[in-house]
Amino acid sequence: MFCLALLLAAAPALCVASEPSxxxxxxxxxxxxxxxxxxxxxxxxxxxxxxxxxxxxxxxxxxxxxxxxxxxxxxxxxxxxxxxxxxxxxxxxxxxxxxxxxxxxxxxxxxxxxxxxxxxxxxxxxxxxxxxxxxxxxxxxxxxxxxxxxxxxxxxxxxxxxxxxxxxxxxxxxxxGISNDGVMPGVALTVPLFEEGLATYVSGQLSPGHTDGELLLQNDLGNIPASRLPDIARRFLEDAQHRAIDPEHPEVFKRWFNAAATPYQQGLPNRSGYWLGLQLIRYLRRTYTLAQIAAWSPTQADMQVMSALKRISRKQ
Structure with a gap:
């Protein structure tokens, strides 16, 4: 296993791999x-x-x-x-x-x-x-x-x-305890929304100077205007009761998080869940510190996301 060593002034102790590079x-x-x-x-x-x-x-x-x-x-x-x-x-x-x-x-x-x-x-x-x-x-x-x-x-x-x-x-x-990028058995679709939005937000903090399209690894996501946020939040709330892993309705996760050659939703780029998640975290940061948000359990994240999405969806 590649062991990550900090580049400190003192020479770090490197881990020796048990297999070839x-x-x-x-x-x-x-x-x-x-x-x-x-x-x-x-x-x-x-x-x-x-x-x-x-x-x-x-x-x-x-x-x-x-x-x-x-x-x-x-x-x-x-x-x-x-x-x-x-x-x-x-x-x-x-x-x-x-x-x-x-x-x-x-x-x-x-x-x-x-x-x-x-x-x-x-x-x-x-x-x-x-x-x-x-x-x-x-x-x-x-x-x-x-x-x-x-x-x-x-x-x-x-x-x-x-x-x-x-x-x-x-x-x-x-x-x-939010593993597999939030795509965990039993959790709601709100958890991968939260998880991907938070990871994207953190990448912007650690690698500043990038556009939203760059942070989201997809230019058309960066072109979604902020004015569409309430409408997109309302759309997501219609699907929010589904599970992140839902064998009976796998299309629900796909239309918010998957890439594909053809659009999953009319008028929205594929992977729009990443865009919505990033806007959600920015909204939550008005009230909570990054450390507080990052400490939420899956249950707490679901509760906070649902509450925030409902508030966002009521904005005109």
Whole structure:
């Protein structure tokens, strides 16, 4: 596991990884897998990428415990990612180094904002075709934060925005019990709204000077005028009784938080829940400190979000 060391004046004690670096593992994999049939590529991937990190891939990347179709999805995702590697391969080691540097720099800023944050949070840099950055839990319940270097490279993601956003998700899981970015069994849709809005707000505090479109990683979200806030709050309240994980109505979560090629809602960009969540946190900050908001449990967050959304929705 990559252990995050603060860049202090005194030389930090670095953690020694028990497995090869992900950059070295990728180079080893691609040297033998490039140009080979897909079945052979998968075998080499399993041996060189996943085997040294089996628990992380099983629990966090593929979420085997929650997805009975994980093997089918894994095959599809890997096939698409292997097809992209010829253009990405040469740059992956540089992306890993850039991630390591940004994580170290942002961790210093993060602890100034949240002094009780761990100096060595559990952060992993890996390769994954199905996400760019993700908070998850290992089989023993330990929270972990994973960055997928290849996905971030493919997206040309701004690491100075992504890294503090995700560091907050990990901190929040450890200190307030809001895990998996708020998408938790049994909680209402208000919890991921709160969680993503708060992480976006924190990334703006730790990486200032960015537009809302940049912080939200989507320019059209940044173009939503503030005058639309009451109407969008009213729309969300119509869905707020649904669960974050709702097998009978998965479309409800998707229309507020998922990206897609076609719109989920008329007149609103996809992922509008992120925009609404950010505005919600700014509204709550008029009354509460950041430390108070970050300490709310899932139950408290649900109650505060519902109350704030109702007040916002009544504004003209």
């Amino acid at each position: 992900i950059a070295a593992s990728f180079t080893s994999f691609w040297n033998v897998a490039q140009g080979q049939p897909f079945a052979q590529q998968v075998q080499q991937w399993d041996n060189r990428i996943e085997a040294p990190r089996r628990e992380l891939y099983n629990s966090v990347v593929w979420e085997m415990q929650n997805d009975p179709r994980w093997q089918i999805r894994r095959q599809r995702w890997l096939q698409a990612r292997f097809a992209a590697y010829p253009k990405l391969a040469a740059s992956i080691p540089d992306e890993v180094r850039a991630l390591q540097s940004t994580i170290a720099t942002q961790s210093i800023r993060f602890r100034k904002l949240f002094p009780d944050a761990s100096a060595h949070p559990p952060v992993e840099i890996l390769l994954a075709p199905n996400f760019d950055a993700k908070s998850g839990t290992l089989s023993d319940g330990t929270p972990v934060l994973a960055f997928a270097a290849d996905s971030l490279l493919l997206e040309q993601a701004n690491l100075s925005i992504v890294v503090p956003h995700e560091l907050f998700h990990l901190y929040h899981a450890q200190h307030a």
